Amino acid sequence: MTTNTTIGSNGTGVSQTLLDTMNGTNSASGATGSTGSTAGTSPAALQQTFLQLLVTQLQNQDPTNPMDSSQMTSQLAQISTVQGIGQLNASLSSLSAQLTAGQTSQSALLIGSTVLAPGDSIAVASGKAGAFGVTLANDVSDLQVVVKNSAGTIVNTIDLGKQSAGTIPVGWTPTDTSGNTLPDGTYTITATGTINGQPATATTLTGQTVESVVTQPDGSAGLVLSNGSTVGLTSVAAIL
Incomplete structure (x- = not known):
């Protein structure tokens, strides 16, 4: 059964269907328990329905007690807001695609x-080490990079001293603590920063060659690196 809602002081009714359309809800049909059709919820449909509701209010207002002008202005502004939101969403979608x-x-x-890019493995070949570095979230009073061989044994500790927040490329000749050249192979690096004796966040970076570009699940571009990993542009700390 259709129900009405009164608008204005003269008690004029507005069908529940119109209100349901405005609110984006459904009216249940009685005996069968089935649900009515869902009203359109696009910005254009909402704008048209809202305008229809406003016109109904104007047509059925009490001549001796007309609608307050400030209320009417407010409702007209709401119509423009609905339209503006729809246009804004369309513009943002287009901008996102372009970006x-x-x-x-x-x-x-x-x-x-x-x-x-973030990584913890470096290659040593012919007395030269692959590019690597460290990213710091804060200034540190001391920064050290520990180098381990494939057996997990510490072969050297690089003391970089006081460093400022940001990306710090590290140039290092691959030698052990005694100054002997390290054999070819893959080594693991870890970074430890301290701020007045307290641990600080330090992320190791390794140099990798960009081999290709792919589209990631979220739609953003991903760089396929020579170590087989894929990283986003925001993960690249430096271009060498």
């Missing part, structure tokens, strides 16, 4: 470049 396309194009320019 994603631009990000992919920029990422492609990095193919073949060496970048510093």
